[in-house]
Amino acid sequence: MVRNREKEESESRLIPPVSISVADSTSISLIKVISTLIIFVLGIVIGLVSSFHLRKYFSFEGDQFSFKSIYFETEQFSSRDNEMMLVNGERDDCLSMDRFLRQGNLIHQMTDKELFWRASLVPQKKEFPFRRAPRVAFMFLTRGPLPMLPLWERFFSGQDVEKYSIYVHALPGFELQVSNSSVFYRRQIPSQHVQWGSVSLVDAEKRLLANALLDFSNERFVLISESCIPIYNFSTIYSYLMGSDHSFVESYDDPSRYGRGRYSRWMKPDIRLAEWRKGSQWFEIRRNLAVRVVADSKYYLLFKKYCKPSCYPDEHYIPTYLRKFYGALNANRTITYVDWSQMGPHPATFVAANITVGFIHSLRNNVTQCSYNSRNTSLCHLFARKFDPSSLEPLLNLTSQVLGF
Numbered sequence: 001m002v003r004n005r006e007k008e009e010s011e012s013r014l015i016p017p018v019s020i021s022v023a024d025s026t027s028i029s030l031i032k033v034i035s036t037l038i039i040f041v042l043g044i045v046i047g048l049v050s051s052f053h054l055r056k057y058f059s060f061e062g063d064q065f066s067f068k069s070i071y072f073e074t075e076q077f078s079s080r081d082n083e084m085m086l087v088n089g090e091r092d093d094c095l096s097m098d099r100f101l102r103q104g105n106l107i108h109q110m111t112d113k114e115l116f117w118r119a120s121l122v123p124q125k126k127e128f129p130f131r132r133a134p135r136v137a138f139m140f141l142t143r144g145p146l147p148m149l150p151l152w153e154r155f156f157s158g159q160d161v162e163k164y165s166i167y168v169h170a171l172p173g174f175e176l177q178v179s180n181s182s183v184f185y186r187r188q189i190p191s192q193h194v195q196w197g198s199v200s201l202v203d204a205e206k207r208l209l210a211n212a213l214l215d216f217s218n219e220r221f222v223l224i225s226e227s228c229i230p231i232y233n234f235s236t237i238y239s240y241l242m243g244s245d246h247s248f249v250e251s252y253d254d255p256s257r258y259g260r261g262r263y264s265r266w267m268k269p270d271i272r273l274a275e276w277r278k279g280s281q282w283f284e285i286r287r288n289l290a291v292r293v294v295a296d297s298k299y300y301l302l303f304k305k306y307c308k309p310s311c312y313p314d315e316h317y318i319p320t321y322l323r324k325f326y327g328a329l330n331a332n333r334t335i336t337y338v339d340w341s342q343m344g345p346h347p348a349t350f351v352a353a354n355i356t357v358g359f360i361h362s363l364r365n366n367v368t369q370c371s372y373n374s375r376n377t378s379l380c381h382l383f384a385r386k387f388d389p390s391s392l393e394p395l396l397n398l399t400s401q402v403l404g405f
């Protein structure tokens, strides 16, 4: 029956051009139309009857019958596909929860457009049908190797693997060389070329967020650079982030030419100068905001179009977007320490000679106070940058003594 209906549809699709071309001439054409219709209806009837008979006669021969395989080629393929899907479906449960929840492999063929769409899906049901241990997603944005990798390995060593996940966005073609026992093993996501200072840096951030969002257990998302280190142990960082009512995206109004000076009036009226914000690229956001960032196209496109050098989208897009719509959910400060004291375009880079016990203490205590869940605290930074590769060895020497891991 399905077969006949399809045939009917495909034939009736052929009719309109005929009747249209004839319609504008005289009554002779009307007769033509009517006769065409009659022939058409007759055709259908004959078709119905003959295919019914043919099927009756040759049904036992199935697919081998050459007449059928010529005339119903497309149909045969589709019905065969359906059969295969059913067979596969029985053998291999494509819709299993396990597969949905745990991507064993981070490699996929999705385009950014497809990935961002998938990542923006949000369950409406509050309860999870599985035990969900909220995770911190550590998202490493790097050009090449991670010089601080051994320190991070030590940081994660012995921690509950249910409480964190790792994602690495490196330049295309670069492969992180780690042993199969490393927590970084096979944690690279499909990446694309990044030009520092351009909107492609925001693309990479969104790509990291989107890949991490596919894991429904990820709750907090930290962006980390290759020169960044943790300055507390895992349990301290985990409970600090999980316990926070706010996300940590630095967002402030800088009246100078490095802040407001980068605003473009073409962004009006969607983004007004009063809404323009600046902040460090190294953010920490909660799942609900990560979804919003990945889902946004409108404001992202404004930045892509009008925030060009010397405007840096990675320092303005997320701080401005969150300020405009989700300000109350943001702590407006960063949890990644950086030393801007030596005036200049770049923050200080710490080398081997800088690494002492006193120095680590000063990283932790340099800021006297900040707000955490509307209370004052002296624990303001969980991470610090920028560390030169030479600082790795002395840092490793100090971990158990001062860093607590």
Ligand SMILES: *[C@@H]1O[C@H](CO)[C@@H](O)[C@H](O)[C@H]1NC(C)=O
Pocket: 180, 181
């Ligand atoms: C890890 O690598 C080692 C040596 O390269 C190999 O013997 C071992 O089977 C690997 N383990 C897994 C789980 O792949």
Ligand SMILES: *[C@@H]1O[C@H](CO)[C@@H](O)[C@H](O)[C@H]1NC(C)=O
Pocket: 232, 233, 234, 235, 236, 404
């Ligand atoms: C982590 O560090 C805190 C102090 O910073 C300490 O109280 C806690 O015991 C440490 N946790 C572990 C598992 O070492």
Ligand SMILES: *[C@@H]1O[C@H](CO)[C@@H](O)[C@H](O)[C@H]1NC(C)=O
Pocket: 246, 323, 327, 328, 329, 330, 331, 332
């Ligand atoms: C962050 O800034 C927004 C907008 O200015 C404000 O509404 C919010 O209360 C601030 N967050 C905190 C924790 O003060």
Ligand SMILES: *[C@@H]1O[C@H](CO)[C@@H](O)[C@H](O)[C@H]1NC(C)=O
Pocket: 339, 348, 350, 351, 353, 354
């Ligand atoms: C780090 O060491 C360099 C070279 O020894 C020195 O110039 C710089 O002031 C030090 N920075 C800090 C923060 O101690």
Ligand SMILES: *[C@@H]1O[C@H](CO)[C@@H](O)[C@H](O)[C@H]1NC(C)=O
Pocket: 339, 341, 362, 363, 365, 366
């Ligand atoms: C904080 O950092 C600044 C600049 O690096 C430095 O001058 C100051 O002494 C530091 N404060 C503490 C308490 O370490």
Ligand SMILES: *[C@@H]1O[C@H](CO)[C@@H](O)[C@H](O)[C@H]1NC(C)=O
Pocket: 369, 374, 375, 376
């Ligand atoms: C937090 O510290 C600021 C000064 O840094 C002070 O004005 C404020 O009252 C303090 N808030 C609380 C709740 O203690």
Ligand SMILES: *[C@@H]1O[C@H](CO)[C@@H](O)[C@H](O)[C@H]1NC(C)=O
Pocket: 393, 394, 397
């Ligand atoms: C690290 O510690 C070991 C022994 O504890 C010492 O021999 C080595 O020189 C230290 N390395 C650095 C860079 O401080």
